[in-house]
Structures are given as structure tokens and as C-alpha cells.
Amino acid sequence: MDKFYHSVRLDEELCMGCINCIKRCPTQAIRVRNGKAQINSKFCIDCGECIRVCPHHAKHATYDKLEAMKQYEYTVALPPPSLYSQFNNLDDVNIVLNALLMMGFDDVFEVSAAAELVSEATREYLSENPDKLPAISTACPSVVRLIRVRFPNLIPNLLPLIPPVEVAAILAARKAMEKTGLERDKIGIIFISPCPSKVTYVKSPLGTEHSEVDKVFAIKDLYPQLLPCMKAVGDDPPEIGTSGKIGVSWGRSGGEASGLFTEDYLAADGIENVIRVLEDMEDQKFTNLKFVELSACNGGCVGGVLTVENPYVAEVKLKRLRKYMPVARNHMHAEAEELVKWTKAVQYEPVFNLGETMMESFARLNQVERLLKKLPGLDCGSCGAPTCKALAEDIVRGEAVESDCVYFLRDNVHKLSEEVSRLAAGIVEGDRDSYEKFKVMTKYIERISDEMTQLDRKEGRKRNDGKRID
Amino acid sequence: MTDMITFHYRISPDDFTRAGEASSDVKSKLKKMGVTPEAVRKVAIAMYEGEINMVIHAHGGEITVNITPDRIEMILADVGPGIPDIGLAMQAGYSTAPDAVRSLGFGAGMGLPNMKKYSDEMEIDTVIGKGTTICMVVYI
Ligand code: SF4
Numbered sequence: 316m317d318k319f320y321h322s323v324r325l326d327e328e329l330c331m332g333c334i335n336c337i338k339r340c341p342t343q344a345i346r347v348r349n350g351k352a353q354i355n356s357k358f359c360i361d362c363g364e365c366i367r368v369c370p371h372h373a374k375h376a377t378y379d380k381l382e383a384m385k386q387y388e389y390t391v392a393l394p395p396p397s398l399y400s401q402f403n404n405l406d407d408v409n410i411v412l413n414a415l416l417m418m419g420f421d422d423v424f425e426v427s428a429a430a431e432l433v434s435e436a437t438r439e440y441l442s443e444n445p446d447k448l449p450a451i452s453t454a455c456p457s458v459v460r461l462i463r464v465r466f467p468n469l470i471p472n473l474l475p476l477i478p479p480v481e482v483a484a485i486l487a488a489r490k491a492m493e494k495t496g497l498e499r500d501k502i503g504i505i506f507i508s509p510c511p512s513k514v515t516y517v518k519s520p521l522g523t524e525h526s527e528v529d530k531v532f533a534i535k536d537l538y539p540q541l542l543p544c545m546k547a548v549g550d551d552p553p554e555i556g557t558s559g560k561i562g563v564s565w566g567r568s569g570g571e572a573s574g575l576f577t578e579d580y581l582a583a584d585g586i587e588n589v590i591r592v593l594e595d596m597e598d599q600k601f602t603n604l605k606f607v608e609l610s611a612c613n614g615g616c617v618g619g620v621l622t623v624e625n626p627y628v629a630e631v632k633l634k635r636l637r638k639y640m641p642v643a644r645n646h647m648h649a650e651a652e653e654l655v656k657w658t659k660a661v662q663y664e665p666v667f668n669l670g671e672t673m674m675e676s677f678a679r680l681n682q683v684e685r686l687l688k689k690l691p692g693l694d695c696g697s698c699g700a701p702t703c704k705a706l707a708e709d710i711v712r713g714e715a716v717e718s719d720c721v722y723f724l725r726d727n728v729h730k731l732s733e734e735v736s737r738l739a740a741g742i743v744e745g746d747r748d749s750y751e752k753f754k755v756m757t758k759y760i761e762r763i764s765d766e767m768t769q770l771d772r773k774e775g776r777k778r779n780d781g782k783r784i785d
Numbered sequence: 786m787t788d789m790i791t792f793h794y795r796i797s798p799d800d801f802t803r804a805g806e807a808s809s810d811v812k813s814k815l816k817k818m819g820v821t822p823e824a825v826r827k828v829a830i831a832m833y834e835g836e837i838n839m840v841i842h843a844h845g846g847e848i849t850v851n852i853t854p855d856r857i858e859m860i861l862a863d864v865g866p867g868i869p870d871i872g873l874a875m876q877a878g879y880s881t882a883p884d885a886v887r888s889l890g891f892g893a894g895m896g897l898p899n900m901k902k903y904s905d906e907m908e909i910d911t912v913i914g915k916g917t918t919i920c921m922v923v924y925i
């Protein structure tokens with residue numbers, strides 16, 4: 316699988332080129348070219364921010380359709396703790412778990428149960444590796460991807476443990492094979508995801524060779540099916556849940572840290588805040604921290620872009636639900652002990668370099684600086700890049716041209732018109748030279764009209780924000 | 786091809802909200818140049834400490850960063866009070882930061898020692914009452 320695989324995609328038909336997404340992308344991975352957004356797959360970290368902000372729903376996440384269940388003889392659902400936070404007045408996770416069975420899954424394995432094992436392994440890691448602290452949580456795949464391309468100095472701080480969803484998948488697959496005697500490929504391990512980032516993780520994981528998750532559904536797709544089943548299950552369902560407070564807490568920001576029994580942690584959520592924390596960590600501005608929990612989404616996974624509930628409301632619901640739970644119900648066993656560790660190290664991917672070699676990058680940085688002096692510094696986005704600096708970098712990489720900037724175009728038009736009036740003033744009837752001047756003038760006028768058309772197109776796109784103009 | 790790029794930054798006095806902007810700008814430029822992560826880290830920390838020092842002690846000043854393909858030179862110049870005893874100032878934990886500054890969490894006395902620790906060369910030129918110029922070099 317391509318190491319820059321992504322589950323966030325663009326629907327060209329729907330894109331209006333309105334530049335809302337380029338302005339909000341935290342890694343500046345999007346450009347609007349020829350009126351359509353394009354995602355640079357090397358820069359994208361699948362945080363789903365563009366899906367959230369696109370007013371025309373042109374950005375979407377890929378994941379599997381519910382019909383995919385039919386491909387298997389036996390299916391196991393992996394519900395994440397964020398799923399429980401989506402329902403009103405839920406006081407017992409067993410209602411959701413039994414509803415999943417009623418929907419057609421043959422078994423369920425709670426991600427929160429695996430999370431309790433990862434919590435225990437994390438506590439052990441923190442106490443055994445004081446020299447590698449603070450450890451940065453690796454549960455949010457967008458954060459790991461961000462660190463991989465932008466914060467190479469922090470790679471050694473990544474907690475080298477596979478995320479709960481993967482631990483759950485491995486244990487669920489083993490259990491299903493034992494129980495049914497079926498071959499692995501007849502069994503479908505299906506994760507119900509709050510976000511595209513975890514879809515990407517499954518297709519192209521970091522920290523391990525391949526994922527045991529076979530299919531990924533979206534919480535928002537399952538939600539309408541689950542509601543009637545939950546009603547049918549009723550208030551007093553059979554007890555099949557196996558997790559406690561610690562596991563279920565992983566659904567919200569700070570939840571993972573709360574299971575580590577230390578005060579020396581920092582939890583930040585929302586991708587912009589995450590970037591600020593990583594910048595400061597890189598400059599060693601924090602001392603005495605043991606653990607750093609970072610979630611790309613506001614509120615943590617309850618705020619995932621494939622969920623349905625408002626993240627803050629969801630957080631309250633999760634808190635209320637936890638009230639009735641025991642602290643933890645899963646404890647480390649020999650089998651889990653060897654499977655929670657990373658089997659593959661994360662490597663730095665210097666995708667933001669300006670050139671192939673340092674000398675080339677150096678020369679290009681020089682060019683960028685020169686270009687920046689010429690560009691207007693307004694960061695208006697009309698050129699399709701989020702900032703003038705981003706345009707300058709695109710130009711030196713050969714991916715854009717100076718005249719993409721409307722101000723350059725406008726300047727050109729001014730210069731050309733001045734030239735035209737100068738020539739016009741020199742034209743004398745009957746003069747032989749004047750014929751030549753007249754020809755040059757006509758050429759200039761043609762160029763002015765071309766550039767005006769380009770300008771109109773750019774400005775028109777902004778004015779029409781949303782209305783198709785081509 | 787020019788073999789040096791120069792950046793200038795003006796550091797405004799007493800503005801803690803903006804302290805760190807210059808070093809983080811240099812950091813992002815070095816990353817785009819493909820400078821090794823270790824060198825980027827050294828520059829970022831050394832320069833950040835210097836920037837904070839200029840804000841706390843020296844009423845701001847100017848930073849000039851010269852980048853060549855094999856070294857990064859940071860020249861921090863201020864017209865502040867100067868450093869009376871460099872030897873003392875170089876001891877970890879020694880700080881003359883005013884209380885107001887300490888309560889903000891800065892001024893733990895790690896400025897100069899950290900700058901020395903993270904740069905490959907460092908020279909301090911200080912004149913009491915006139916100002917201080919610190920030159921730090923990190924090899925790439
Ligand atoms: S419609 Fe606008 S926000 Fe949506 S993808 Fe296109 S450019 Fe981005």
C-alpha cells in the first residue's frame with residue numbers, strides 16, 4: 316500500500332473552487348487549480364478538516380458500505396468508545412452492543428476493552444523509559460502522520476504501542492477463529508470508525524506492517540440502523556460489555572491520559588492546538604512532562620468527522636455513561652503483552668523540503684525570499700494557494716507561475732496599457748513608422764484582453780463563491 | 786547562485802506573546818531546506834532562548850541570521866544594560882529576571898547555558914550600559 320494513501324477525497328463535480336478548504340488545511344496540502352481543489356497526498360494527514368469546512372460537500376471520506384458484511388461467513392464488530400457517546404440517555408453500553416448483534420454482526424469486541432490493555436502497557440512504558448519522556452500518544456493516526464512529516468525531532472518520543480483498535484482487531488480475529496474453526500479470510504473484523512484518519516490507518520498503518528481490520532464502516536452510516544435495534548433491545552439487555560471507565564474514557568480528549576495515574580501529562584485537542592503543542596515541545600518549552608495526548612479533533616474522537624453528535628454534547632454523554640462503570644475490567648496477559656508493541660519504526664518523511672538536495676533547497680529558499688518581496692503579501696488565496704509564501708514555494712517547485720497572482724496580472728495590465736498610450740501618442744497619420752507602431756499596439760491590446768480574461772475568471776470565481784460560472 | 790541567505794528580525798521589548806516568532810520562522814525555513822533535524826533543533830532552542838533573553842533583559846533588539854550551505858550563524862544584538870558578570874550568567878540556574886517575568890514562567894536561568902549548550906560556537910561581546918552582541922553558530 317502506498318505510504319501516502321489517503322481516505323479523504325475530492326468530488327470534482329461538487330467542487331466550486333471557493334478556496335474555503337485551502338485556508339483551513341493545517342498542512343497547506345490543498346491548492347485550487349483550474350477552478351478545482353487538489354490535495355497533495357504527501358502533505359495530507361487525513362485529519363478531515365477540509366471535509367468539515369467545505370460548504371459544498373465536495374470533500375468526503377472513503378470507507379466501506381454496510382453491504383460489505385455479506386462477504387464474510389462470520390463478522391465481528393469493533394465499536395469504539397466514541398460510538399457510545401452518540402446516543403441520548405444511554406446508561407448501559409450493553410444496549411449498543413446487543414443492537415450490533417441484532418443488526419447482523421455475529422460478535423462484538425469492544426475497542427475500549429483493548430484500550431485498557433494499552434493503558435496498562437503505557438504505564439509500564441512510562442516507568443521503564445524515563446529517558447524517552449514525554450511519550451506522545453500514538454492513538455490518533457493524524458497526529459502520528461503529522462509528526463512523521465513535520466516534527467522529525469519528536470519521532471523518538473512517539474509511544475511505540477499499537478493503537479487500541481488494532482489490539483482489538485488482533486484479539487477479536489484470534490477469538491473468532493478459535494470459536495468458529497473458520498479460516499481467517501472467512502471472518503470479517505469490522506471497525507466502526509469516527510474518522511477518515513482511522514480508515515487510512517487500516518489501509519496503511521504506521522508502527523505495524525498491516526492491519527487486522529478487514530473493513531471500516533462510518534459511525535454516521537451505522538447510526539440510523541442502530542437506533543431501531545437499540546429500541547428493540549430494550550432496557551435490560553444481556554451483559555456482554557467487558558470494559559470499564561478507563562477504556563471508555565479513551566473516546567474523549569484527556570481520557571487516555573486519565574488512565575495513566577499521573578498528573579504530569581498534557582492533553583490537547585483540535586489540530587491547530589496540536590501543532591502549537593508540537594512546536595513548543597520541539598523547542599523544549601515543557602519540562603517534567605511524562606505523557607502528551609494529542610487528538611486531531613476537537614474534544615478527541617467524540618469530535619471525529621464521521622460522527623453525528625456535537626462533540627461537546629457527546630463528551631457529556633460519555634461522562635454520564637462512565638459513572639456506572641467499574642474502573643477497569645481488562646488486565647494485561649502474556650498474549651497481549653507481546654502484541655501491543657510496534658513492530659515497525661516510524662520514519663521521517665521530509666515532504667516539505669523545497670528541493671531534492673540541500674544545495675537545491677538552499678537555492679530555492681533564496682528564490683522564495685526574492686519572490687516574497689515581489690508578491691503583495693495579502694494572502695488573499697485568489698491564486699489557489701493559501702498564502703503568498705505557499706505560492707512562492709509552488710513557483711520555485713515549478714508547480715505554479717507568477718501570473719497566478721492576480722496582482723501580478725493587474726500590474727501587467729497597467730504596464731501594457733501605459734505602453735499602448737505611449738505608442739498611440741507617437742502615431743502620426745501617413746508616417747511610415749506608425750504602421751509598425753500600430754501593429755505592436757494591436758499585439759499589446761490583445762495581451763491586455765487575454766490577461767483581463769484571466770483576471771475576470773479569478774475574480775469571478777471569488778465573487779460567485781458557490782455558483783458555477785464555467 | 787548566492788551562497789548566503791540573510792534574515793533580519795526585530796525583537797520588540799516586553800512582548801512575550803510574540804517572543805519566539807523569529808526562531809520559529811527560522812526553524813520552518815531550515816526544515817524546508819532539508820537541514821538535519823538535529824541541527825534544526827539546536828538552532829531552534831538556542832535562538833529561542835536568545836530571543837526570550839532579549840525580551841526580558843535587553844528591551845528588544847535585532848537578530849540577524851546568516852545561512853550558508855554549511856553553517857547557520859545567529860547574531861543577536863541589543864542596546865540593553867549589558868551583562869556584568871558573564872561567568873555568573875553562564876551558570877545554570879542563575880537568573881536576574883525580574884519577579885514579574887519569573888511569574889510568567891520565564892527567567893529560570895537557563896538562557897545563556899542553553900544557548901551555549903545548543904550552539905557549536907558562541908561569542909559574547911558585552912559593554913555595560915551599551916549593549917550585548919551574541920554570535921552563535923551551528924554547523925550543518
Ligand atoms: S468547494 Fe471550496 S471548500 Fe469545497 S473542496 Fe472545492 S475549493 Fe475546497
Ligand code: SF4
Nearest residue numbers: 455510611612616619
Ligand atoms: S482525534 Fe480521534 S476521531 Fe479525530 S482524527 Fe484522531 S483518531 Fe480520528
